[in-house]
């Protein structure tokens with residue numbers, strides 16, 4: 001399997017190189033040159049299989065023989081053994097044809113665990129094989145950092161440095177990162193905001209001299225392995241509800257669009273999907289693009305669904321690449337223009353997208369209303385991200401007979417603020433985490449200055465060769 005850039009101007013890579021590389025040198029994102037195809041029979045045969053088995057069948061063609069089957073199965077089994085539910089991503093029925101897929105049973109209670117549990121293990125495997133060590137650096141305002149730390153805490157060949165804005169993440173989110181006391185896990189609280197932390201990470205990737213040749217690795221959602229791991233649960237839930245013998249639809253609380261792009265990829269691989277509904281909060285670039293062809297940046301709004309607070313949806317570029325018939329030059333031109341000024345999609349690609357995608361924006365007041373309403377109608381306490389999906393599924397679905405699967409992206413205990421503001425007493429953390437608030441924490445506070453952070457990274461990494 002070869003991976004090519006969405007901007008058409010970077011060398012093609014194999015799977016291992018694509019996973020280790022992240023962003024393509026031309027600024028594009030890697031996508032498979034051709035997608036594996038699953039026949040109706042192969043999809044039908046997934047029904048009733050354990051999640052890890054479906055994961056193996058779906059991901060194997062993307063790995064393209066670069067990892068032997070036994071090893072790949074081992075990485076998958078270990079990744080999903082960390083989930084606290086035997087079904088890994090259980091489905092719950094909400095109404096006669098609306099279902100919730102709970103993606104939050106992993107170690108940090110959000111869907112990012114599904115991908116990051118596997119990505120950490122994949123990176124460690126490839127580095128070990130090469131006899132190399134690696135350093136992960138990332139900035140987080142919440143979910144990604146903790147999921148990345150949990151995915152890497154057992155890796156021998158990796159150090160992970162996660163920067164979070166000092167005193168600006170919730171206690172639960174901070175503690176999910178800072179109570180992981182493994183030697184190769186380093187939490188840095190930056191005296192600044194999230195943008196300052198992200199700028200330091202960007203500077204460090206642009207000039208990696210401070211690492212003396214050790215590889216710096218990004219685990220953000222543009223890494224192809226994250227998309228790949230997320231494709232699996234679209235197949236798993238689809239066959240559970242009758243695919244390929246009937247179509248299913250999905251609603252996805254969206255930000256960087258990695259989750260939804262995985263679903264779209266599943267449909268391109270043969271899963272019969274009637275419709276995808278994009279749910280956004282007030283940061284609605286995806287909704288504006290689809291409804292008004294307004295592909296432009298707006299100022300960031302801080303909402304009750306903070307993991308969806310974005311200005312740009314980075315993985316949308318992968319969808320545009322297909323919508324523009326995989327013409328990397330046109331994608332590059334469009335995105336360069338987008339960086340400078342408000343822009344719009346060409347008619348034909350926009351029309352293609354509108355055939356398969358619906359969208360809906362849910363503001364903060366509505367999020368609170370939906371949390372109350374969903375509880376009254378179903379007994380389910382939704383987290384604020386999932387609440388956007390619940391409402392979008394009802395408003396924007398194209399028909400009432402196709403089963404709709406809304407992706408529950410986080411556990412309500414992780415975003416207790418919104419739950420309390422909706423009028424509930426709160427949501428209990430699951431048993432495995434009930435002592436989170438009493439655990440020992442470890443982190444360092446550093447000024448918002450790239451040089452200080454880089455010196456800290458160079459001095460503190462333990463997995464050095």
Ligand SMILES: *Cc1c(COP(=O)(O)O)cnc(C)c1O
Pocket residue numbers: 110111112143144221253254255256257258259260307308385409410
């Ligand atoms: C990251 C995240 C999202 C957004 O997912 P994307 O793949 O960026 O679209 C939604 N909900 C929660 C809880 C998240 O952590």
